[in-house]
Amino acid sequence: MSTTEESRDAERPMDPDARADAEGPTPAETRTGKSGRVPLWVLVVGLVAVLVAALGGLAAYGGQTLPERLGPPVEELAVERTVIAPGSIELVLRNTGPDPVAVAQVFVNDSYVDFTGADEPIGRLAADTLVLNYPWQDGQPYTVSMLTSTGLVIEHVVDAAVATPEPGFEFLGLMALVGTYVGVLPVLLGMLVLPILRRTSGRVVRVLLALTVGLLAYLALDALLEGLELAALSGGAFGGPVLVFLGAGLAFLALTTVDKVLAGRRPDERDTGSAGMRLAVMIAIGIGLHNLGEGLVIGSAYAVGELALGAALIVGFAAHNTTEGLAIVAPLTTRRPSLWSLVGLGLIAGAPAILGAVIGASVDNAGLSALLFGVGVGAIVQVIIQIVPGLRDRTSGRLLDPAMLGGLGAGVVIMYLTGLLVAA
Amino acid sequence: MGGANGATFRGGAGVDHAANGFDPRTLLREFDYGTVSTENGRTVRDWTIRAEDRDIEVAPGVVFPAWTFNGSIPGPTLRATAGDLMRVRFVNDSEHPHTMHFHGIHPAEMDGVPMVGRGIISPGEEFTYTFDAEPFGLHLYHCHVGPLAEHIARGMYGTFIVDPPGGRPPADEMIMVQHGYNTTFDGEGNQLYAVNGIPFVYMNDPIQVRRGELVRIYLVNILEYDPINSFHLHGNFFDYYPTGTRLEPSEFTDTVIQAQGQRGICEIRFPYPGKFMFHAHKSEFADLGWMGFFDVVDGAES
Numbered sequence: 001m002s003t004t005e006e007s008r009d010a011e012r013p014m015d016p017d018a019r020a021d022a023e024g025p026t027p028a029e030t031r032t033g034k035s036g037r038v039p040l041w042v043l044v045v046g047l048v049a050v051l052v053a054a055l056g057g058l059a060a061y062g063g064q065t066l067p068e069r070l071g072p073p074v075e076e077l078a079v080e081r082t083v084i085a086p087g088s089i090e091l092v093l094r095n096t097g098p099d100p101v102a103v104a105q106v107f108v109n110d111s112y113v114d115f116t117g118a119d120e121p122i123g124r125l126a127a128d129t130l131v132l133n134y135p136w137q138d139g140q141p142y143t144v145s146m147l148t149s150t151g152l153v154i155e156h157v158v159d160a161a162v163a164t165p166e167p168g169f170e171f172l173g174l175m176a177l178v179g180t181y182v183g184v185l186p187v188l189l190g191m192l193v194l195p196i197l198r199r200t201s202g203r204v205v206r207v208l209l210a211l212t213v214g215l216l217a218y219l220a221l222d223a224l225l226e227g228l229e230l231a232a233l234s235g236g237a238f239g240g241p242v243l244v245f246l247g248a249g250l251a252f253l254a255l256t257t258v259d260k261v262l263a264g265r266r267p268d269e270r271d272t273g274s275a276g277m278r279l280a281v282m283i284a285i286g287i288g289l290h291n292l293g294e295g296l297v298i299g300s301a302y303a304v305g306e307l308a309l310g311a312a313l314i315v316g317f318a319a320h321n322t323t324e325g326l327a328i329v330a331p332l333t334t335r336r337p338s339l340w341s342l343v344g345l346g347l348i349a350g351a352p353a354i355l356g357a358v359i360g361a362s363v364d365n366a367g368l369s370a371l372l373f374g375v376g377v378g379a380i381v382q383v384i385i386q387i388v389p390g391l392r393d394r395t396s397g398r399l400l401d402p403a404m405l406g407g408l409g410a411g412v413v414i415m416y417l418t419g420l421l422v423a424a
Numbered sequence: 425m426g427g428a429n430g431a432t433f434r435g436g437a438g439v440d441h442a443a444n445g446f447d448p449r450t451l452l453r454e455f456d457y458g459t460v461s462t463e464n465g466r467t468v469r470d471w472t473i474r475a476e477d478r479d480i481e482v483a484p485g486v487v488f489p490a491w492t493f494n495g496s497i498p499g500p501t502l503r504a505t506a507g508d509l510m511r512v513r514f515v516n517d518s519e520h521p522h523t524m525h526f527h528g529i530h531p532a533e534m535d536g537v538p539m540v541g542r543g544i545i546s547p548g549e550e551f552t553y554t555f556d557a558e559p560f561g562l563h564l565y566h567c568h569v570g571p572l573a574e575h576i577a578r579g580m581y582g583t584f585i586v587d588p589p590g591g592r593p594p595a596d597e598m599i600m601v602q603h604g605y606n607t608t609f610d611g612e613g614n615q616l617y618a619v620n621g622i623p624f625v626y627m628n629d630p631i632q633v634r635r636g637e638l639v640r641i642y643l644v645n646i647l648e649y650d651p652i653n654s655f656h657l658h659g660n661f662f663d664y665y666p667t668g669t670r671l672e673p674s675e676f677t678d679t680v681i682q683a684q685g686q687r688g689i690c691e692i693r694f695p696y697p698g699k700f701m702f703h704a705h706k707s708e709f710a711d712l713g714w715m716g717f718f719d720v721v722d723g724a725e726s
Contacts, residue, residue: 087427102485104434104483104484104485104486105433105434105483105484105485105486106434107431107615107711107712110708110711110712111431111708111711111712112431112432112433112623112624112711112712112713113426113427113431113432114425114426114427114432114433114434114435114436115426115434133425133426133427134426134427135427135428145615147483147486147607147615148486149485149486149487150486150487150607151486151487151488151605151607151608151609151615152607152608153607153608153615
């Protein structure tokens with residue numbers, strides 16, 4: 001039984017009084033004496049039919065009994081993607097408000113432009129694409145103002161116009177290379193500390209695990225803030241900041257399930273070695289999902305011309321992510337994992353950066369990015385919960401002694417300082 | 425169309441003038457001399473002008489909830505001769521209080537401002553403004569109810585012309601009222617700029633004039649929220665008569681600037697046939713709708 005399961009057992013109510021309180025009338029006693037008068041499925045179907053009829057009636061007639069909105073229509077458009085091509089600016093719009101929006105005219109930097117698309121009003125949550133005929137200049141800022149049928153102006157700012165990269169093999173190859181540089185290689189480099197770790201005492205390993213928790217906590221907070229920032233840009237059509245927490249919750253549950261499945265395969269798991277491997281896999285998955293978000297940021301920033309793919313970026317991310325490799329191998333000090341399993345762990349943690357860069361560069365959707373950042377947050381939180389029991393001192397049972405706190409603090413500080421090196 | 429060829433509405437489209445109830449292409453040369461009668465040997469001109477709230481398509485697909493004089497932006501161009509008696513019966517059919525304030529020389533009670541004389545004309549009420557046509561020149565009228573800027577920006581303005589005794593030399597005469605639309609109603613500049621009601625209208629339908637003929641433009645600026653406006657003519661120069669109150673031009677130029685309420689008369693002859701632009705030489709206003717074309721044709725055509 002792993003330490004996590006022990007702690008769960010401790011949370012069960014063992015107090016007999018509490019048990020007695022819980023023993024009210026059982027479901028069996030509340031049923032009518034004659035069982036099977038009406039089959040259960042008939043009841044369910046009947047209930048569903050009543051609900052459908054009631055909701056349908058409300059939709060059809062209930063709305064007519066209420067007054068219209070006071071004031072003008074609420075018109076909101078979010079720009080989900082901007083594609084800048086020679087002589088044109090393309091905007092993918094989504095109606096994030098309650099009312100239809102008709103884009104009547106468009107002016108760019110205070111000059112009306114010819115455009116195609118959005119011939120019909122855009123309904124709630126519907127999307128449409130405008131293609132503006134405009135002779136933009138490289139690197140200049142542009143304010144696109146969409147004049148709606150009611151005279152409202154919805155603005156979208158292009159900070160610096162650069163031609164959007166063509167999503168061809170060459171570009172995807174470039175993004176894959178960037179993802180490898182900032183994700184896979186640093187993580188593998190970080191794993192090189194394993195031989196040194198093996199020669200250290202259990203106490204040092206515990207401090208390292210505490211350091212890992214500090215690193216992960218920093219990453220989680222960083223990703224949370226980044227995700228919320230992106231969610232604010234997404235217009236809130238699909239929930240805005242809620243998306244981050246939705247992604248986090250789903251990732252947390254999914255990873256918990258993965259953990260249980262991995263644990264279930266070895267019901268007689270006694271040796272800490274395989275438990276350590278399992279923990280390493282979970283940490284790798286958590287970090288991998290975080291690196292997916294990191295890749296997203298890199299890819300989308302490059303696509304909109306806000307990123308210099310220079311040595312500073314590579315070195316910064318490499319230093320930042322090398323510590324992630326350390327975090328993955330920290331639980332593996334008591335066993336001798338094969339080289340291939342180590343490479344596998346490195347790929348689990350690093351390769352999502354490649355996927356993220358590709359997605360970020362080709363999709364550039366703030367809402368989706370916010371959701372994926374949330375996934376990274378949830379994954380890391382789950383991993384932290386996995387690691388914490390292993391920090392407990394075997395003899396005293398204490399969780400937080402000065403060495404542990406020092407490790408935690410050091411993890412946060414290391415991540416902060418290496419984060420400063422990232423010139424993105 | 426568009427791109428490097430310059431500003432345009434989507435697809436070069438225009439608005440539905442018939443639905444708007446007025447057409448800048450004809451309004452350009454429409455002068456309302458009123459109902460003429462003689463009292464005690466003096467020429468008297470009577471008009472009835474109604475304040476009306478109406479939705480106007482100010483750009484293709486953009487509806488502006490306007491307040492108007494007689495349903496058009498600008499309102500009708502009233503015209504009299506120096507010394508005539510002008511009687512303007514103002515009927516307020518709008519849901520908002522309004523007045524008519526005329527530039528010119530008149531008694532205080534005919535000035536059309538709140539708390540002076542009759543003051544505000546409430547919805548459903550009416551009042552007749554009576555005053556002498558003086559001085560001769562080019563003037564304007566507008567609503568003067570507070571908030572003043574909003575009542576003007578909503579479309580409550582128009583031109584009145586007082587001809588000098590004996591009139592001016594014959595010419596192809598037209599009015600150009602420079603104005604804008606602050607469609608967001610935030611009081612921060614305008615989203616659309618125009619002459620005579622609809623942006624870009626004379627780009628799609630150039631103003632046809634005859635080569636060698638004297639063209640007289642009565643140019644008025646009532647633009648709200650922006651400090652100045654200007655008028656620039658391509659390929660030509662014109663004599664400019666500020667406010668039209670003197671019969672000698674003040675300058676020979678191709679560009680004039682006017683603050684809100686300023687106006688002047690431009691007299692031009694076009695020596696060359698072809699299309700010549702005119703627009704605000706505040707280029708931002710031009711790109712936001714205040715531009716048009718003259719199409720100069722030989723005299724045989726019209």
